Amino acid sequence: MEVENNNNTIVPENKKEHFAYKRSASVEIEDNAEKIKRLKQNGLETSSAAQGADPHVTEGTNKKLAAQRPPAQSPKKRIQLDNKNVAGLDKKPKHNKHETFMFGNYRHYYGKRILDKDFHDIRLDVLATQPELFRGKQLLDIGCNSGHLSLEIAKKFEVKSLVGLDIDRFLTHEAQMAVNLLKRASNVSAANAAGRFPYNVKFVHGNYVLADDVLLEIERPQYDIILCLSVTKWIHLNFCDAGLKQAFRRMYLQLRPGGKLILEPQSFDTYKRRKKLTDNIRENYNAIHFKPEQFTAYLLSPEVGFASMELMGMPEHCKAGFKRPIQIFSKV
CATH class of the missing domain: 3.40.50.150 (Vaccinia Virus protein VP39)
Structure with missing residues (x-):
């Protein structure tokens, strides 16, 4: 027996399973994309990694999400980084003739x-x-x-x-x-x-x-x-x-x-x-x-x-x- 697809095209009996598999795979890919989009919107990347990978999300996606998590830091390191950011000391200084040398760091x-x-x-x-x-x-x-x-x-x-x-x-x-x-x-x-x-x-x-x-x-x-x-x-x-x-x-x-x-x-x-x-x-x-x-x-x-x-x-x-x-x- 032959059936018609959505375009009213006759599909041979021996191709029916092949087209059904392609449709299911397409739906699964769309579902995965929608899940990832929701995770990013809700800021749940790190929590999903901590609770275990979603069985519907690929291994590559799990690795990408894990890589986005900030590295763990000691309290001392966090204090130092915060202080550097506030003072602007983590930025490479630009040197020009109008510098004030606020730390006595004269070039000559x-x-x-x-x-x-x-x-x-x-x-x-x-x-x-x-x-x-x-x-x-x-x-x-x-x-x-x-x-x-x-x-x-x-x-x-x-x-x-x-x-x-x-x-x-x-x-x-x-x-x-x-x-x-x-x-x-x-x-x-x-x-x-x-x-x-x-x-x-x-x-x-x-x-x-x-x-x-x-x-x-x-x-x-x-x-x-x-x-x-x-x-x-x-x-x-x-x-x-x-x-x-x-x-x-x-x-x-x-x-x-x-x-x-x-x-x-x-x-x-x-x-x-x-x-x-x-x-x-x-x-x-x-x-x-x-x-x-x-x-x-x-x-x-x-x-x-x-x-x-x-x-x-x-x-x-x-x-x-x-x-x-x-x-x-x-x-x-």
């Missing part, structure tokens, strides 16, 4: 510090009065800028390791590129590279001020020396009193027993020249009550915990603004 900072054609930051003369502080030690340099001083310290004083940290991604990238060039130019074999300059130096991008004080609870001692040279003003202007005090407490926690914080604070009268850089900095400047002359008392207080302070020296710079005392705070 060392051009003002260096007094001769060959690199020589005169603060090295002060640090060189106590070379034993650095030899064979692990150092953290906060606010390392383009890394010129960090590299000289690591080389001159034969440190075990040095990590340079800066909030400016461009500067730390340039600094690490310089390290890589030094590595390629060195004659040190890979087997003998560990602990030797320049293989003992690396630069990383990051904000030393944490997103939340609760993250201080997970800090552990890991450095013998922490350098914070001409950085306190910029932490202060961008993160106000609370941010700077948190940074001081973090420095103490990251130092091993017997460790030293080498601090070069800027005087408060230098803040005023930068208070109009951004609206946030202007507000912070007006809200500052914790003045540089109070730093020593705070660092030696029970709230932080350093045992003593000594004056390491005063760089004899030709410009008065760079004649800042370099202090050593010791942890018992």
Whole structure:
């Protein structure tokens, strides 16, 4: 017997099953497409994956839906990501002549510090009065800028390791590129590279001020020396009193027993020249009550915990603004 299809075309008996199969497959595909559309509209991709794959949805679709789920993250990571998004620090900076350098991240900072054609930051003369502080030690340099001083310290004083940290991604990238060039130019074999300059130096991008004080609870001692040279003003202007005090407490926690914080604070009268850089900095400047002359008392207080302070020296710079005392705070 022969039957007619929807177009009134005669269908042979032996083709009837074939056409019935095609119609059912078409209906199933349409049903699947409709299910997927409903899932996307109702935001149920993740719940359907958690409850098991729909038997009517193909394996490939399940994999695609699973891939759309955000990866699991620790509370610390979520806080850091939220803070970066708010501050805009996760975006690669655009560099042009109109930059404000709100973190003191000047592109030619060392051009003002260096007094001769060959690199020589005169603060090295002060640090060189106590070379034993650095030899064979692990150092953290906060606010390392383009890394010129960090590299000289690591080389001159034969440190075990040095990590340079800066909030400016461009500067730390340039600094690490310089390290890589030094590595390629060195004659040190890979087997003998560990602990030797320049293989003992690396630069990383990051904000030393944490997103939340609760993250201080997970800090552990890991450095013998922490350098914070001409950085306190910029932490202060961008993160106000609370941010700077948190940074001081973090420095103490990251130092091993017997460790030293080498601090070069800027005087408060230098803040005023930068208070109009951004609206946030202007507000912070007006809200500052914790003045540089109070730093020593705070660092030696029970709230932080350093045992003593000594004056390491005063760089004899030709410009008065760079004649800042370099202090050593010791942890018992």
